[in-house]
Amino acid sequence: MSSGITLDSIMQAPSPASAWVLATDSAESGLDSEVVLIAMRRRIAEMRDSIRRGLASSAPSITGMVGWNAQGLWDAPDVLNAPLLKRVQAYAMAVNEENARMGRIVAAPTAGSAGTIPGALLGVADHLGLDDEQLVMPMVLAAGVGKAISRQMFISGAAGGCQAEIGSSAAMAAAAVTELLGGSSRACAHAAAMALMNTIGLVCDPVGGYVEVPCVSRNAFFAVHAVSSAQLALSHLESFIPPDEVITAMAQVGRMMPLELRETAEGGLAQTPTGLAVTARMEGAGVNG
Numbered sequence: 180m181s182s183g184i185t186l187d188s189i190m191q192a193p194s195p196a197s198a199w200v201l202a203t204d205s206a207e208s209g210l211d212s213e214v215v216l217i218a219m220r221r222r223i224a225e226m227r228d229s230i231r232r233g234l235a236s237s238a239p240s241i242t243g244m245v246g247w248n249a250q251g252l253w254d255a256p257d258v259l260n261a262p263l264l265k266r267v268q269a270y271a272m273a274v275n276e277e278n279a280r281m282g283r284i285v286a287a288p289t290a291g292s293a294g295t296i297p298g299a300l301l302g303v304a305d306h307l308g309l310d311d312e313q314l315v316m317p318m319v320l321a322a323g324v325g326k327a328i329s330r331q332m333f334i335s336g337a338a339g340g341c342q343a344e345i346g347s348s349a350a351m352a353a354a355a356v357t358e359l360l361g362g363s364s365r366a367c368a369h370a371a372a373m374a375l376m377n378t379i380g381l382v383c384d385p386v387g388g389y390v391e392v393p394c395v396s397r398n399a400f401f402a403v404h405a406v407s408s409a410q411l412a413l414s415h416l417e418s419f420i421p422p423d424e425v426i427t428a429m430a431q432v433g434r435m436m437p438l439e440l441r442e443t444a445e446g447g448l449a450q451t452p453t454g455l456a457v458t459a460r461m462e463g464a465g466v467n468g
């Protein structure tokens with residue numbers, strides 16, 4: 180994806196936004212659209228495979244902190260009678276538990292946030308009985324949103340806290356789900372903006388430096404967050420702050436965030452007695468996060 184795409188330009192583009200993103204990117208980069216579509220189909224297939232493997236396994240990660248959560252949720256009774264919620268959460272955790280087991284996943288945009296888009300997009304699609312081919316163009320839009328964000332701010336927890344990482348994946352997923360469900364370009368951009376603005380300030384404090392706790396459950400939460408953003412945008416609710424200004428605000432907060440809360444494991448959950456005990460145990464075993 181080229182860098183001329185912004186959230187504001189997506190908002191003003193003719194609908195569907197994905198077609199505009201694809202055409203704009205092709206014009207700017209010279210990359211054939213068909214090559215992009217083939218790559219997106221491959222990523223969707225990889226996401227689906229990681230969900231399948233994740234739901235089929237309860238093997239613990241190297242630290243023993245995660246590994247059984249997705250399967251446990253998937254097999255549990257649906258006590259809220261909310262099958263979409265359960266599916267979205269289980270898919271997201273399945274992907275991130277695969278990541279924690281060093282399984283193959285699609286970084287979207289990072290490995291730590293890899294479960295959010297599959298959880299939200301494939302979760303909604305499967306809930307509604309939609310075909311994977313219908314996900315290809317929403318995935319193009321998700322990539323365009325990711326590129327728009329990365330033009331203005333960092334997308335890694337080390338650079339800008341978890342808001343940058345999971346906020347980006349939630350924004351990408353929110354726009355994609357909105358388009359999948361027939362939303363306009365304007366609605367897609369606002370879905371992304373609402374997902375981002377409600378992630379601002381989230382710190383990166385992984386226990387032991389491993390992308391496991393809080394990362395696995397965080398993807399479940401923010402996959403739902405993305406679906407919530409899509410629902411608001413499809414109901415014509417909008418971000419009061421224009422989308423690109425939300426990105427700027429998040430980048431500013433990221434620059435203000437102390438180093439201790441940016442993937443160094445020197446603050447937050449990583450510094451709890453339980454977090455420190457995991458770190459000591461892994462260091463004792465000669466393994467570093």
Ligand code: SF4
Pocket residue numbers: 291292335336337340341342344345382383384385389390391392393394397442
């Ligand atoms: S807490 Fe840090 S490592 Fe975990 S998902 Fe968020 S940014 Fe990634």
